[in-house]
Amino acid sequence: MQKLIGSKKVKTAVFISGTGSNLKNLIKFSKTKKSPILIDLIISNTNKAKGLIYADIFNIKKKILNFKSNKNAEEKILLITKKNKINLICLAGFMKILSQNFINKFNGKIINIHPSLLPKYKGLNTHEKAIKNKDKFSGCTVHFVTKKLDSGKIIMQKKVKITKNENPNSLAKKILKQEHRLYPAAIIKIFN
Ligand code: GRF
Numbered sequence: 001m002q003k004l005i006g007s008k009k010v011k012t013a014v015f016i017s018g019t020g021s022n023l024k025n026l027i028k029f030s031k032t033k034k035s036p037i038l039i040d041l042i043i044s045n046t047n048k049a050k051g052l053i054y055a056d057i058f059n060i061k062k063k064i065l066n067f068k069s070n071k072n073a074e075e076k077i078l079l080i081t082k083k084n085k086i087n088l089i090c091l092a093g094f095m096k097i098l099s100q101n102f103i104n105k106f107n108g109k110i111i112n113i114h115p116s117l118l119p120k121y122k123g124l125n126t127h128e129k130a131i132k133n134k135d136k137f138s139g140c141t142v143h144f145v146t147k148k149l150d151s152g153k154i155i156m157q158k159k160v161k162i163t164k165n166e167n168p169n170s171l172a173k174k175i176l177k178q179e180h181r182l183y184p185a186a187i188i189k190i191f192n
Contacts, residue, residue, distance in 0.1 A: 009030070009035065009036060009037055009038035010036055010037045010038065010087045010088050010191070011037075011038055011040045011041075011084065011085050011086050011087050011088070012026075012030070012037040012038060012039050012040060012041075012086065012087070012088040012089070012090060013039075013040065013041035013042070013043055013081055013084070013086045013088075013089050013090070014026055014027075014039055014041075014042055014043070014089075014090045014091075014092050015042075015043045015044070015045075015089060015090070015091045015092065015094035016042065016043070016044050016049050016051040016052070016092050016093050016094055017044060017045055017046055017049050017093055017094050017095040017096070018049055018050065018051060018093045018095070019049075019050050019051055019093065020049065020050060020051015020052070020053070020054055020092070020093070021051075021176060021180070022092035022093060022113060022176075022179055022180065022183055023042065023051045023054055023092050023093075024051070024054050025179075025180040025183065025184070026039060026090060026092065026183060026184065026187075027039050027054060027058050027060070029183075029184040029187075034188065035184070035187070035188075036187060036188065036191040037088060037090075037187055037191075039058075039060060040060065040061065040084055040086065041060065041061050041062075041063065041080065041081070041084050041086055042054065042055045042060055042061070042062040042063070043062070043063050043064075043065065043077060043080075043094075044062070044063075044064050044065070045064070045065055045066075045067045045073070045094070045095065045096050046064065047064045049064075051092075051093075052064070061084070063076075063077075063080055065077060067096050070096070070099060071099070073096075074098065074099060074101070074102040077102070078102065078105055078106075081106075087109060088109050088110075088111070089106060089109065089110040089111070089145075090110075090111055090112075090113075090183070090187070091110065091111065091112040091113070091145060092112075092113060092183070093113075094112075097149060098110070098145065099147070100147040103145060103146065103147060108144060108145075108146075110144065110145040111142060111143065111144055111145060111155065111186070111187075111190070112142070112143055112144075112145050112150070112152075113140060113141070113142050113179055113182070113183050113186075114126070114140065114141045114142075114143065114150050115127065115138075115140050115172065115175050115176070115179065116129075116130065116138060116139065116140070116141065117137065117138060117139045117140075117141060117157055117159065118141040118143060118150055118151075118154060118157070119150075119151070120135075121138075122149055122150035122151065123149060123150065125168075126138070127168035127169075127171040127172050127175070128168045130162060130171065131162065131166055131167070131168060131171065135162055136161070136162060137159045137160065137161055137162060138159075138160055138162055138171060138175060139157055139158050139159040139160045139175060139178065140157065140158055140160075140175050140178055140179045140182055141154055141156070141157045142154075142155045142156050142157075142182055142183055142186035142187075143155055155186040155189055155190055156182055156185055156186040156189060157182075158178045158179075158181065158182045160174050160175050160178055
């Protein structure tokens with residue numbers, strides 16, 4: 001990734017579809033001195049995303065796009081991100097798959113957080129799968145986004161122990177807590 005020039009932070013957009021706990025956490029991180037990024041834009045594919053509230057709370061621009069046509073939505077996103085000089089996209093619970101064209105146009109500067117130890121359990125229901133398979137560990141991964149779902153180069157991972165009587169909810173909670181530590185650490189790593 002590019003080196004930081006002086007103390008200028010990299011303008012970043014976060015894409016969400018849901019609760020936005022990672023978004024909130026990244027916003028808080030971005031306000032710290034050690035953060036190489038500044039969150040300047042929030043994008044969602046639905047106005048039902050609870051996390052959109054953080055746009056108001058932290059006074060950050062938000063844009064909701066209708067993904068009925070992915071192509072249209074992506075074209076609009078490219079325009080908005082260009083206009084806002086966005087240089088990094090962080091996906092955080094974003095439930096749409098971006099096209100190769102979009103990823104190329106963004107020069108590979110898109111990262112994602114996924115709630116499993118990739119390459120295990122790509123896609124949805126990762127916690128159910130880990131428990132069903134009687135895995136001893138699960139965790140989370142921050143990786144670069146490529147066209148192939150959850151398959152881009154891994155930046156960082158964090159392991160979490162699966163205890164006896166674990167259920168998908170308890171595991172999700174445990175992992176989410178680690179996600180909030182991992183995402184900022186991975187962002188620092190890619191700029192070093
Ligand atoms: C997280 O578990 C993330 O790994 C996955 O979706 C969830 C989003 O949670 N991609 P939140 O909206 O950030 O709270």
